[in-house]
Each structure stands twice: as C-alpha cells, then as structure tokens.
Amino acid sequence: MTATLAPSGSSVALDWRRALLWGGICALSLVSVSLIGLPVGMNKRILIEPVLSLGYLFLLWIPLVFGYVATTVVVLEGVEARKSGVADLLAGLTAGLMGGIGLTLLMVGLDTVNIRKPLVNWSPQLFRLLTFERGLEFGIPVWLGICAGLGLVGAVLHQLPAVARRVMSWVLFGVMAVAILEAVIDDLAEGFHLEWLTDALYYKKGGTEGLTVTSAVVLALVLAALPVVTGGRVKAAVDHYRDAPSEDRRRTSLVLFGAIAVACVGLPMILGGIVNELLANVGLFLLLALGLNIVVGLAGLLDLGYVAFFAVGGYTTSVLTSSNSPFFAPEWHFGIALLFVVVMAAVAGLLIGAPVIRMRGDYLAIVTLGFGEIVRLLFLSDWLKPYFGGSQGITKVNPVDIGPFKVQGSDPRSVFYLVLFFCALAIYVSWRLQGSRLGRAWMATREDEQVAEAMGINTVNAKLMAFVVGATMAAFSGAVLAAKVGSVFPKSFEILVSIIILVVVIVGGMGNIAGVMVGSLVLIGILGGPRQPGLLQEFQSYKLLIYGALLVFMMLKRPEGLVPSARRSRELHQDEYLQDAWLGDEAETEGDQGAPS
C-alpha cells in the first residue's frame, strides 16, 4: 500500500492502482461472502421490514467499508495532511463499482453455468436473492448502483468532519442494534409494561420481524438528535473519568459495578425465558473467560486446553450428584459436590500444569491443547465408559436444591442466578488477586520470566497457582453446566470451547475484568457459545467463521480488545504512549529502549 504524499492543497490525481486493488478485494469479498452462503442463510432474519434482511446487510457493508478504506490515507505525525478531494470520491466510487462488477459476474455465472457440485451455494436461491427475484436485467443495474453508491458514501465519510462521522456511525450502529436486539427489547418492554413502544417500533407479525421503515427512520432521527441534546456531555464525563485521580476513578468504578450488580439481580425478574437462557449462557462463559483471563491475561500462559478443567468440573458434579452415574452415585447435594469440584480442579490444574510449566510459551500452548484433547478422549473412551458413561455421558444430574429454590435447566432464571453468584465470586477474586502480591508476581513473570526469578519470585509456583485458580473457575462453570443441562457428555468439551473462550477474552480485552465481561456479553450473547445458540440463531452455522475472522481482525487491528486494560494498551502502544507523554511534557523520553551492552 503506497501512501502518496502529495503537495498539500492541490487536489491529487486518483491513485488508480490503489483504488483498483481495493476494488478487486471488495469484489472478491462480495463473491466469497455470497458463496459461503451468508446472504442466503440469513435472509430470513429481517432487520427492517420489508427492505433489509440480515442477509443483505452482509453484502451491503462490504462496499461501504471498502469505499472508506480505499480512500484512507496514512497521515504521518507532523506531516501536513493532504487535502482530500474529488479524486478520493472517485476512488471510493471505483472500489464500490468493482464490487458491483464482481456481483454482476457472479449473477451472470449463476445464470449460465452450474458448478453446484463443488460450490454448494451456487444455487437458484442465491440467484433469486441477488436479483431480487426479478431477473438479471433488474439485478445487474441495481447492484452496480448500490455498490457504487455505497462506495461513494464510504469515501464521502472521509470528507465529513469527524463529528458528523461519529454521529453517523452512532446512528447506524444504534438502528442495527435495536433491530438485532429485538427479542431482548421486546422482553424488557414486556417486563416494564411498555408494549406500546415495541408495538410501534417493530413490524411484529409472529416472531421477530424487524423494524418498520417508518420506525427505523424515526429511530435514526432520535438517535441523531441525542448527541445534540447531550451536547458532548457523555464524552466529557468519560474523559473526566479517565483523567480522574485513581481514588476517584475507583469510586466511580465501584458505583458503576454496583449499578451493574443491581441490574443483574433485578432484570432477570422481569425478563422472559429466552433472554434469561441467553444470560445464563453468557454467565457460564463469563465464568470460564474470567478464569482464562487469569491464566492468559495475567500470568501470560496461553492455555489452549482450558476446556479440560471445564470438563473436570462438569464430570465431578455429575458423578457426585447424578442418580445415573454408572460407577459411583452417592447423589450428594450440589454444595457438597462443589467442595470436591474445587479439589478435583486443583488436582487437575497441578497435574496438567506441572509438566508444562517450564516449557516455552508456545510449546505450552500446544501441549495444553494436547492435554485438553486427551481428557476429552478419555471421557469418551470405552475404557472409562464404566465410570463416565462414554459418549452418552452421565444423565439425570439432580437439580440444585437451595432451600425454596431449585436450579434446573427448565428454569433459566434460577440458572442465571446460580451463575451470577459464581461470576460475582470470580470477579471479586480476580479483582483482589490482580492487585495483590500474587497478581504482581504473575505480571512480572509474564513480562520477563528470568528476571522475575532473579528478583526472588518462585515463578513455577506463581504459574501453578494461576493454573489452579483458573482451573477452579472453569470447574465451577462446568458444575453449573451439569446442573443446568442435567447431563454431561464429551461433546460439550471439545477444543472449540477453549478457542471460543480465548476469543472472548481477547475481543473483550485481555487482563481486564470489565473487558472480559463485555466480551462474553457481546460474543456469547449475540453469536452464541460453541453449542449454545445466541441471540442471532441464524448465525449458528457461521458462528465459527465469524469467531475466526474476529480473532484475526482483533489481533491485527486492536490487540488490546474492546475494553482494554490501561496496562495492556500501554504495552501494545508504547510508542504512542511515549509520544503523548513527550508532547504533554510529562515524562522523560528517549528513543532508544535498548541499552548499549
């Protein structure tokens, strides 16, 4: 990618190569997305009745983004930004148009040849979707127009002042969020007896049918008006919070956490079963993610076999509380079983931790992955079938009996409260440990293991403790899973689980509790867990694709996650930090990080 630096002021000639390159990628993406089956697979989910479905959305954002990207110019610090002009608009238009051409070729291809044999989505449905069921004559000009238009819009976004851009994206995301979260909002509204609101907002003809055109427009206007009304007060508050001395910030954080806690306890009362089920899943994975956050985020050990501890928790609980455990069925109370869960988790943590603890970071990752697989294969094997039931697993796990309440899968609210309890515990533990002697030892070990050791830290013990703490949290999650589902079987404990939790931690923000919470809410809540559907059930078969893409994207563009911890973002952006500090004349700075040796 060449960033041409032209003399400022003058409108620059169009950088054709760049525009065409991005246009080509745009076309390629559109065609691949179509052939992977996203548009057809998600066409049923209507966002704005009758004009926009989730399927179309997956096509529409591509030219928009590429129009934007094609005109992005890298501006170096201190170099005068080049004025953008008509050439940029042209570039955006070209990129979009090429995307349209890509789709045109695809449509023509769909019409003329049949290569459905390898490409399963080379189907009449795709053709009908792309041509709006009106034939090529209609489809081709429309898509050319739409793509070029969106590319142009993307380019125009650059010409607008930053404020306008922010408002636009806020409106766009807001409308989409309201449309996507229909089930939740519906449920909430019902709880607060605000049905009139959702009746006005949504099309509603059986099931989730999306916004109506009018309500979308009104909503957009309202959302656009909001920033004007608040007049940047929100941003000021956030800035204030960020710059506040640590004491104040702590207090604000506590208040925030308190508010969230109250909401967590109160909201499920008025929410319906589906949303509570979602929340219970979110909690289950949040618990896992909090544990992995300690292992990966704090101690820096990339444990890819984390699911093993989840399995250990699930199986321990099942064996001890199920009436159907093949070998040993004491049918204990969940609470007593929990004690054993802790013990077993610690044992498993030590057993898996000890052999890997001295290995290099990346070997550790693969070996733990191997351990995760071994554990699952053992639970699955005929060998241990007399103890753990093989592939059928253990069924009839008794519901958790807490006085007047019973926690069982048929009552997702009760499961949510159980999970909430454990999550609260895990959050507290993570928070306290982070700022303690042990937490500092973890950080030091992550930074430079050799030096940590030379400074008197027993890194082996510190790492083992991270393993054990993480393992315990995962095992609790497994225990709740067993109680929730009422059974355990090896299929729930595939490597996939480890990877998805890793994605949750990374997308949320490694090493940051709030980040992990946001990560699991967004990802598990919307996309769903490995076997648990999320809010967008249509994603089911594309979930992993999106998880994979998201992981790559985050590592490339925002490795510190959505809600980064201050430390981590400093670490990943050392240069910028130093620059800021230098500009603010606060810190001494020096270019050379390395000492002459």
Added chain:
Amino acid sequence: MTGVMRSRSARRVTGVDRFLTLIRVVMISVIIIGFLAFVAQQIDPDNPFARWRNPGARGLTGDQFKGLLISGLSQGSMYGLIALGYSMVYGVLGFINFAHGEVFMVGAMSGFITSDKLHAAGWWESNFLLSLTVVTLIAIVTSTFTAVITERIAYRPLRNSPRLIPLITSIGVSFFIQNAVMGLLGPATKSYPKLPEWLTTVRSVDLGRVFVWIAGILVVAGLLWYWWRGGSREKDPTADAGELPVSESELPIGEKVGQVAATLGISVPALRWLVSVWIALLLLGFLVPGKVLIFAITGTKITVVTVAAVSMAGLWYLVERTKTGRAMRAVAEDKEIAALMGINVNRIIVVTFAVGGTMAGIGGILWGLLFRSVHHMTGFLPGIKAFTAAVVGGIGNMGGAMAGGLFLGSAESVAPLVLMEPLGIPGVSQLKDAVAFTVLVLVLLFRPAGLFGERLSQEDRA
C-alpha cells in the same frame, strides 16, 4: 538497613521436580509393563502375565504387526511433510503457524475437486497418471497460494510483536479457513474417485531386496557425483571455498574423509551418517532372514512413502544447496543481520511459506490417495499431530521433522495394540489420537529440545 531475613533451608529439588520425576517414572513403567505384557502375549497368549490384565489376549501375528507398521509409516510420512512446513516457519519466524494444517486441508480439498471433475470427464480412468499430475499441481498451487496469502494478510503485520500474538492470530486463521471451506463446499465428507486397480492391490514386497537396491543406487550415485564434482572443482577452485568442512579430525584418515566429504559437497558428519545408513541397509538386506522383511503393501502406501522421501530430498537440496536456501538459513538465524547482508527478508519469508505450502499440498494429495476422503476438518488433527512431529524431531530441524513424523505415525498405529491392549484397555483404537499427544508430552518431559535437537536462532532459544 536490611530487613528481616528469612533464610529457608536450601531445597535443591522442588516439589514440582519430584512430581515430574514421578510422572516420568510412572509413564515409563506403564510403557515397560505394557511392552512386557505384549511380549508375554506374543510368546503365549495363555501366559498368566498376559492373562493378568487382558484375559482375552490373542497376540498379534507378524503380518498384522507389519501391517500396523506400514500404515503407521505411510501416515507418518504425511505428518512429516506437513511438519516440514511448521518447522520451517518456526525456524524462520519463531511462531507456530497453527493454520498450517488448514493449508494441507485446502490442498486435499482442491485435489478432490480437480479429481472429481476429471473423473466426471472420464480422464481419471483413461489417463490416470496424467490426471494425477494435474491434480497434484493444482493442489500444490492452491496450498502454496493459501499459505502465502495468509502470511501476507495475517502474519506480516505482526512481524515484530510478542511471539504469542501471531500464534493466536493463526488460530483465528485456522478457524476461518475451516469454516470458509465448509461454507463454500458444504459440510459433507467428500470422496476421491476410485483409484486404479494396480495402485490399490496389495503386493508383497521384499524390503531386504529393496534395501540392497537402495544401497547399490547410493554407491553408484555417490561415485557419479564424486566424479562430476571432482571435475568441476578442479575447473573452478573457488567453488564452495567458503563451505569447506574444516574438520581436521583426530584419525589419520580423517583428512581423507574430509576431502571426500568436501568433494561430495557435504559435511563430515553427514558423510559418516550416510555411510552408516548404507552399512545398515546392507546389513538389514543381507542378514535378516528373508521372510521377516517381506511386507504386504498396497501400491498407494508405497507411493506415499516414496513421494514423501523424494519431496524431502528436494527440500533438503533447496535449503542446503541453493542460494535461496542459504538466505533462508541466514534469515532464520538473524533477520536484521540478514537484511543488512542484502537479503530480501520479506521475499525469503514468503518463499518459506510457499515451500511449506507446497509440502502441505503434496501431503494433501497423498492423504487423498491414502484415505480417499476429505472434509473441512481434515486438516485439524493431522495439523496438530504434524506440529507434534516437528517438536518431537526438534523444531527447526528438517530431518528431525521427517523422522518425528515417521516416529509419531508408527507410534500412533502400533502403540494402541502393542502397549495398551495388553494392559487390558478396551477400545484402544479410540485412543489413537491420545497416543500422539502423550508422545508429545513424554518427549518434552524427557528432552525439552526434541529428540534430535532444535535449530533456532539465538533469540528464539531464550
């Protein structure tokens, strides 16, 4: 001011060390007991020791054992081919390219598509060899392309980040490719078209004779090479001057050996190694009674092993004997210095990925021939096992990768029946994958640098 001193009594062996020793001892004992039980059951299935754990002990016939070994070796040579890609990328960039298994899968997939089309056109049957060549070429191109593209998009921007970051990214790439392929081609398992009769028939091969033949070919090739190199060296005295192996060894004939090695253009240890292999081949060929070395092998397996060996040799030549290979080794040792020496580091890294992709593509086709079935998850386990093979052989070490692959493949195929069944474990074939990972754990427990030692740059060793 020195605060309170709490001097603990010196503990030389930590608890963790003790525990590790315990694990080692337990694992080794289990292996030994399993093996003894196996031996006992081979001697006589009614032997009380064999009956002890496994009342149903039957014992393996020699042919069964040979069959296990052969399928293990053929699968292992495939692991080896994939492992080369891991090993090279790790050697050069210092990170585990988790998505390399997917590169292999893409090769196998594109091989399937091509062969399926050729089959539909009738060429697969009428002109098998040509079709296979086309299929292989297309698989290689697709795999190479996939490997290079992932490097460009996902890994290059992360060149200087902490080593776990590209690893995590590659996990994402791996999932993305798996599921994109599933979306594009559907989740169903795909079957390669039927292979011609002559390839699938079981032949009985006398490996003793094969060994003797190989030994003979080695001698002839060596002599020809010696003669040709000797001539060219006289003509151009500066050729390879920098690579002369300077090993004035203690023996009086040492110098002579050195000269021979220099003329052959290999190092003295390599020459010694070659000679010992040669002797071993001859000994095996002549001394082992004929029946033992007669194996019943399908043509496919012969093909797989041969192709793997040839590819390996080609790769060895590329890395050790060409300018590009030398540049690769330089980049592996130190990227910055290599750049200062005028090496285009980016190009070399791309070449590394491309070569790894090529090997994976070949591996993919071999997989297609061997198992005739492929789906979007085909790359996942073989990928991890191949990485295991690379680690077992010592990462960064190419011969080690191949040896590790063979070792892992045969362990995986032999161990369940030889070590586990005699211990009375039912359904041992389910634990095949567990064996592979156990091998990894075992090897790293005993030799953290792999069986044949790592070849890493200074910074990666730390």
Added chain:
Amino acid sequence: MSLLEIRGLQVTFGGLDALSSLDFHVNDGEIVSVIGPNGAGKTTFFNAISGMVPPTEGEILFDGESVLGLDPNQITEMGIARTFQNVRLFPNMTVVENLMVSQHCRTSQLFVGALFQTKAFKKEEREIRERAEEILAFFGTRLTGYRLDQPAFALSYANRRRLEIARAMATQPRLLLLDEPVAGMNPMETAELTGLIGRLRDEWGFTIVFIEHDMKVVRDVSDRVVVLDHGVPIAEGSYESVSTDPDVIEAYLGRPLESRKDRR
C-alpha cells in the same frame, strides 16, 4: 569470615570455558570490583552466582551455605541480588510496582489475605510500598512523585539503570551484584552514581561486587579489584597494584600471539 566464598568455579558453554578454576571471596562490608576485557566472563560470573547458569564445577558458599543447585529465586531469598548489564526491568509495570514485586520473597501474603483484605495483608502492602518509596528516595527526586506510577519503559535510560539498582535493593539483600552500573551514563551521572555506590554500603549495609569498565569509578569506590581474562583471574589487589600489573596491561592491550598460545 567472608560473606561469599567461591572455589574452583568453572562454567562451560559447549566446549568454551567461560570461567575456569576461579577462586574468589568477598568479606562482609567490602566493595569489590571485577574488571576485564569484553568477553572475559564477568557477566557469566554473576550469572553463576545468581543461579542463572549452572556451573560445571566448583563451590559457591554464601554465608557458609552452598548455593549450588538452588533456583535463582532461592538464591535471591538467601540475600544475593543483582542487576543486569542490559537493563531488564518489568517494562509495563509501574516504577513502584517494580519495587513492590521485588519484595516478593520477603513477604508472605497469599490468597486469604488478598481475598478478605485482612489487616495483615493491608499492613504488608503498606509496608512494601513505604519501603519502595524509601528506596526510591535514595536516588533523589528522580523516581519519586508522579514517576512512581509511570510504566518503567517511559523512564530515561539513566533512570532505568537507577531503577534496576533500586529493584535489587528492594529484595533486601546482603550482597549486591551490579553489572556495569554506569554503562552508558554521562560523566555527571557517573560521578553521582559512584557516590551512591559508596553510600549503599555505608548507609544501607550492603556488601557490593560490581563489574565496571570505567576505571575512575573502580578507583574511587573499590576496596579491592579482581581482574578476569578469558575466564581466569589474572590479578587481584588494590587498584594501584592491579593497574600496574603487567599481566593486566597485557590483557587489555594484547600480547604477542605466541605467548598467548602458551598460556592456553
């Protein structure tokens, strides 16, 4: 009795003797400097004492107890602390955290204290923070105030070197091993740090062994000088006696090729 006693120490790296038959001792309260040309094995010497490389042969006694075979953290716990030639801080931890984490082996709070915020836990936290601030104040105001909460990577080079020393002090050692403490500093900073090394002994009671190339520093603070060359001690004594030793001059300026061969 000597605080550190080393007999016949040998360290080998794949055939190369980085150190061989090295005898060495430090008395309580002494300041000893180790000098020698680059590659003489000085850093390796420190690595061996602090347990970061295993010696092939020899005996290392600290306060009469052998430290051989101990992990680096155990050696630190016994009272030997070190700095690194190429500054190795915990770059993303703050200045004060760097010092707090280095008191790890002098503190004991684990889960219970942190989770229930016990009195003992709070007391310990307060104490290590106070000690950290006390140690940092030793270096003037450079590392105090707002700098306490700055990440270590944001410090200037000289301050990073100071923080390294402070971190070693925080482990509450009896013996301090400083690897080229003034390398890369300007003359003014060097002069200041030279003074501080003296005060480290006088005010804090540390025994100090330091590696240095700057002869002025060596002359000003060391009670005794040990010269290493090719892993072998070639001279020992006061600065004056060592600086006129012909062997030492030879080691620094080189000697005729034949005689070098004889020695090996």
